[in-house]
Amino acid sequence: MDALWQDTNIFYNILCFLITENEKLFDRSDARLYWRTALHIFVILHHAGISIFATSLDLLSSPVLIIKDLYTFKFGYLTGWNFSFQTLFLSLALAHDVLEWINKHESRLGNRIRYWRDVIFTALVVPFTCFVTGMFWSVYSIDRELVFPKVYDAIIPWWFNHCVHTNIAVVIAAETLLQPRRQPVNKKLEVTLSTVVSVLYAVVYYSIYFFAHRWLYGVFGIMTWWQVCLFQLFIWTSVFFFYWIQFPLNRMVHGPEPDKLHTKEANMETKDERTVEKTNGIVQTESYEERNGTVKNPDLLSAPFATKSWSLKYRLIRDQFENSRL
Numbered sequence: 001m002d003a004l005w006q007d008t009n010i011f012y013n014i015l016c017f018l019i020t021e022n023e024k025l026f027d028r029s030d031a032r033l034y035w036r037t038a039l040h041i042f043v044i045l046h047h048a049g050i051s052i053f054a055t056s057l058d059l060l061s062s063p064v065l066i067i068k069d070l071y072t073f074k075f076g077y078l079t080g081w082n083f084s085f086q087t088l089f090l091s092l093a094l095a096h097d098v099l100e101w102i103n104k105h106e107s108r109l110g111n112r113i114r115y116w117r118d119v120i121f122t123a124l125v126v127p128f129t130c131f132v133t134g135m136f137w138s139v140y141s142i143d144r145e146l147v148f149p150k151v152y153d154a155i156i157p158w159w160f161n162h163c164v165h166t167n168i169a170v171v172i173a174a175e176t177l178l179q180p181r182r183q184p185v186n187k188k189l190e191v192t193l194s195t196v197v198s199v200l201y202a203v204v205y206y207s208i209y210f211f212a213h214r215w216l217y218g219v220f221g222i223m224t225w226w227q228v229c230l231f232q233l234f235i236w237t238s239v240f241f242f243y244w245i246q247f248p249l250n251r252m253v254h255g256p257e258p259d260k261l262h263t264k265e266a267n268m269e270t271k272d273e274r275t276v277e278k279t280n281g282i283v284q285t286e287s288y289e290e291r292n293g294t295v296k297n298p299d300l301l302s303a304p305f306a307t308k309s310w311s312l313k314y315r316l317i318r319d320q321f322e323n324s325r326l
Contacts, residue, residue, distance in 0.1 A: 020039050033100055047087050050163045057155060064151055069214055076208050076216055078201060082132045085124040086168060091173075093118040102208050109267060118181060122246060124197060125192035126172055130242040131235070133169040139219055146219040162222040176246070180254040194243055198236050279310045 050234040057073035070148055074080060096113045105114065139147040148161065184190050208214055215221045251257070 037097040039174055042089050044090045073208055076204055082128040089120045089125050118185045123193040126246045127194055127239045127242040129168050129172050131238050136165045149215055161189045182257050198239050
């Protein structure tokens with residue numbers, strides 16, 4: 001019993017130590033950097049392991065034609081393209097994390113890495129990851145044979161399917177929480193990259209059909225050509241929608257841009273007096289109380305509601321009625 005109690009006490013002390021250190025870590029200014037680095041290392045290892053496992057699959061020995069197609073046309077699947085985009089982004093992100101830990105992230109090299117890291121994330125990783133995850137699981141829930149036939153289960157384990165279609169979305173969700181990206185870094189370049197990749201993939205995908213007579217995704221096989229054209233337009237629209245929506249969502253998480261926030265605070269700290277024009281044309285000063293809706297006689301102003309926000313307009317109207325006497 002003494003030995004058991006001693007072991008329990010040791011475990012308790014270790015647990016307390018870990019909890020205490022973790023709390024200290026959250027209180028540190030570099031806590032977000034720590035978690036970003038941990039995320040990038042973990043996901044790079046995740047992607048490397050998945051890639052190694054995928055190359056080890058013996059697809060050619062299968063008697064099923066569509067399983068052989070997984071190997072023959074392995075460079076024609078959007079899932080693989082998106083996986084490559086994420087791997088490139090994670091490599092740049094980890095490189096920038098290392099520079100930030102050694103305080104070299106503001107160097108010329110650090111600025112270039114950060115620039116391309118953010119461009120690749122916003123232009124390629126977010127739009128195509130959202131599309132791959134959303135489209136795959138939407139079609140899968142309707143009829144899995146249209147996107148991931150049940151015959152694949154004989155050689156591809158269920159967890160691999162989640163690694164390449166579910167975990168990828170968790171990556172961008174965690175990255176969005178840890179790294180503010182409220183605005184595009186280079187909107188023209190990012191839109192160009194998204195457009196080029198979208199069109200290039202369409203060329204590759206339809207070329208495989210025309211030359212090899214294979215639809216890599218069965219959902220295209222049940223459509224007429226005009227439906228295929230409409231579906232392709234929907235794909236391109238979805239990609240650009242996911243590109244544009246990421247920025248307002250990021251601002252919802254991290255708040256408004258610092259420049260705008262500072263400007264708003266500066267406007268609130270302006271001088272307590274400014275000139276306004278009275279009804280009789282005489283220029284006088286308006287006090288801080290008058291600007292904030294506590295003026296005793298707002299009727300003296302020529303246009304008391306014209307330059308004020310809706311909240312101040314409401315307060316002016318409210319005070320005017322509350323202080324009036326019938």
